[in-house]
Amino acid sequence: MSSALDRRSPDPPPLSTAPGRNHRHGPQPVLRRLLPIHGARRGRWLGWLYVLPALLVYAVFVLLPMARTVQYSFYDWNGVGPATAVGFDNYERVFTDPELISTIVHAFQLIVFFTVIPILVGLVVSSLVREVATGRFGTVARTTLFLPQIVPLVAAAIAWSWMYSSQGLVNQTLSVMGLDSLTRPWLADFTWALPAVGLIGSWVMTGLCTVLFLSGMAKIDKSLYEAAKVDGAGRISEFFAVTLPGLRQEIGVCVTITMIAALASFDVIYASTQGGPGRATQVPGVEIYRLAFTENQIGLGSALAIVLTVLVLACVLPIQRLVSEKNA
Amino acid sequence: MSSNGRRMTGIAVLVAVMVFTLLPLVSLLSAALQPQGSVPTGLAWPNDPQWGNFVDAWNAANMLTLLKSSTLIVIGVVPAALILSALAGYGLGQLRVPGATLILLLLLVGLTSPLEAKIIPLYYQLRDMGLLNTRWAIILPLIGLFMPFGVIWMRAHFLTIPRELTDAAKVDGATTWRAFRHIHIPLAMPALASLALLLFLWTWNQFLLAIVLVDDPSKRTMAGALGSFQGQYGTDVVLLSAGALVIMAPTVMVFLLLQRHFVRALLQGAIKG
Numbered sequence: 064m065s066s067a068l069d070r071r072s073p074d075p076p077p078l079s080t081a082p083g084r085n086h087r088h089g090p091q092p093v094l095r096r097l098l099p100i101h102g103a104r105r106g107r108w109l110g111w112l113y114v115l116p117a118l119l120v121y122a123v124f125v126l127l128p129m130a131r132t133v134q135y136s137f138y139d140w141n142g143v144g145p146a147t148a149v150g151f152d153n154y155e156r157v158f159t160d161p162e163l164i165s166t167i168v169h170a171f172q173l174i175v176f177f178t179v180i181p182i183l184v185g186l187v188v189s190s191l192v193r194e195v196a197t198g199r200f201g202t203v204a205r206t207t208l209f210l211p212q213i214v215p216l217v218a219a220a221i222a223w224s225w226m227y228s229s230q231g232l233v234n235q236t237l238s239v240m241g242l243d244s245l246t247r248p249w250l251a252d253f254t255w256a257l258p259a260v261g262l263i264g265s266w267v268m269t270g271l272c273t274v275l276f277l278s279g280m281a282k283i284d285k286s287l288y289e290a291a292k293v294d295g296a297g298r299i300s301e302f303f304a305v306t307l308p309g310l311r312q313e314i315g316v317c318v319t320i321t322m323i324a325a326l327a328s329f330d331v332i333y334a335s336t337q338g339g340p341g342r343a344t345q346v347p348g349v350e351i352y353r354l355a356f357t358e359n360q361i362g363l364g365s366a367l368a369i370v371l372t373v374l375v376l377a378c379v380l381p382i383q384r385l386v387s388e389k390n391a
Numbered sequence: 392m393s394s395n396g397r398r399m400t401g402i403a404v405l406v407a408v409m410v411f412t413l414l415p416l417v418s419l420l421s422a423a424l425q426p427q428g429s430v431p432t433g434l435a436w437p438n439d440p441q442w443g444n445f446v447d448a449w450n451a452a453n454m455l456t457l458l459k460s461s462t463l464i465v466i467g468v469v470p471a472a473l474i475l476s477a478l479a480g481y482g483l484g485q486l487r488v489p490g491a492t493l494i495l496l497l498l499l500v501g502l503t504s505p506l507e508a509k510i511i512p513l514y515y516q517l518r519d520m521g522l523l524n525t526r527w528a529i530i531l532p533l534i535g536l537f538m539p540f541g542v543i544w545m546r547a548h549f550l551t552i553p554r555e556l557t558d559a560a561k562v563d564g565a566t567t568w569r570a571f572r573h574i575h576i577p578l579a580m581p582a583l584a585s586l587a588l589l590l591f592l593w594t595w596n597q598f599l600l601a602i603v604l605v606d607d608p609s610k611r612t613m614a615g616a617l618g619s620f621q622g623q624y625g626t627d628v629v630l631l632s633a634g635a636l637v638i639m640a641p642t643v644m645v646f647l648l649l650q651r652h653f654v655r656a657l658l659q660g661a662i663k664g
Contacts, residue, residue: 110486117479117538124535125501131512188408195401206650207409213646214639215596215614221635222415225422232418232433270412327505330598348507355511365511372508379503
């Protein structure tokens with residue numbers, strides 16, 4: 064496919080004179096048909112008319128709010144009264160207040176559960192089931208694994224809060240195994256609450272990663288597997304020689320999606336623990352909501368939002384580059 | 392023999408993962424069927440399943456109103472987002488407008504930055520527009536928030552369509568717009584359908600926007616309404632479980648219905664790659 068794209072004739076060279084000026088009058092189909100060469104160039108600039116509506120909505124409801132978050136973060140404002148400019152004070156607090164730092168630490172701990180576990184499990188499962196996940200059984204399996212993506216995260220949190228409760232399935236199972244000493248209300252336990260909510264993320268993300276990897280493996284040239292077999296490669300060397308390199312792009316996609324979900328998690332935490340017990344599971348997302356909409360500390364909430372955004376971009380953009388380099 | 396063993400391992404692993412995926416939902420179902428007011432245990436099929444609990448949950452959650460509200464929001468968001476995405480994707484992927492790389496970079500920032508980066512000013516912006524506590528407060532920001540994904544998705548589709556097609560249409564006297572309407576849109580239908588499915592899901596399940604911008608649960612999305620249902624009935628495990636299942640039922644049903652389409656879209660993607 065990509066070779067077919069390469070063979071296509073190159074784009075017309077860009078205009079050297081400020082071309083935007085010439086095209087204020089909108090589409091003029093008759094003229095364009097009469098002047099085919101001009102038409103091709105003019106068409107490229109007219110293309111902006113197609114892009115503009117989307118850009119406009121995007122600017123008003125995404126770019127403008129983002130710019131305002133930056134602006135708010137330099138003010139002390141309760142949302143009602145006058146705002147006072149405070150320079151970098153809010154950022155200083157984000158980086159010195161142990162309670163706020165702990166939310167960021169929790170967000171990074173969640174990456175283990177939202178990203179690392181789903182991708183490792185997804186890789187193992189998808190390479191084990193590659194040959195059997197076909198036909199009707201394969202369809203049923205894919206549908207089932209996709210279910211956690213379909214139900215709202217709030218519903219997932221409600222289901223898992225029930226699983227983790229004193230009467231829930233987790234404790235029930237432990238009791239049956241004779242491990243009564245380990246039973247506890249998991250989400251109310253200071254040590255276990257964070258791993259417990261993290262595992263909700265693993266539950267949501269593992270199916271997605273597995274299905275993505277399976278569809279990625281379907282694209283890998285079958286002859287590579289045949290060749291590996293001929294060379295006497297076992298499952299493990301086959302995995303590292305054929306499967307893993309072939310899935311580079313899918314892995315990149317999974318890392319991106321799950322890392323954003325981990326760092327910016329809100330729904331699951333809000334609906335399962337609200338950050339508790341104490342602040343044991345407090346994450347930036349819920350903290351921003353709390354600061355801005357219940358504590359009326361708009362500036363501090365905004366500063367935390369900006370720090371969170373920078374962290375997310377710093378983690379995710381390098382992966383985008385790695386993935387797109389492969390395409391180039 | 393080893394190939395047979397491999398098959399058995401594969402099937403066993405797959406079944407195990409499927410069971411793990413379904414377990415929380417089955418546990419929720421078993422709780423939802425217990426007599427109301429009882430204290431259920433994790434997973435125990437009741438002797439006398441109380442299917443009537445779903446009717447009570449349906450009424451308690453005001454499901455008809457919720458369905459109507461979520462549907463209105465979807466109708467407000469999805470068609471508009473599809474049209475804007477298709478137009479922009481066409482401009483970027485097929486007409487290759489100058490400056491496309493810059494636009495893509497701008498969209499990428501929006502795609503990867505979290506909603507938390509926008510939610511605080513969105514509240515004040517929509518308050519100033521007088522739209523707080525209306526469905527527009529969810530609809531308008533969602534269209535904007537879907538633009539990065541929608542546009543990049545449609546651009547990827549239009550990149551795969553040979554530009555000779557547009558050129559040929561022009562030779563036949565069609566304008567760029569006519570080529571778009573009559574040639575490219577029909578060809579883009581599968582890509583648009585998959586995008587529509589995803590946007591529908593993400594709208595229906597949108598939570599943060601709903602709880603920040605709309606106080607009245609009957610004007611929220613389904614997920615936002617579930618949040619307030621949880622607040623109201625959080626201590627009644629039976630009714631909460633039934634309510635959660637009732638509220639997630641519509642999306643699960645739509646997903647199961649469109650599953651074939653979804654798989655077909657995936658397969659097409661596989662062939663293209």
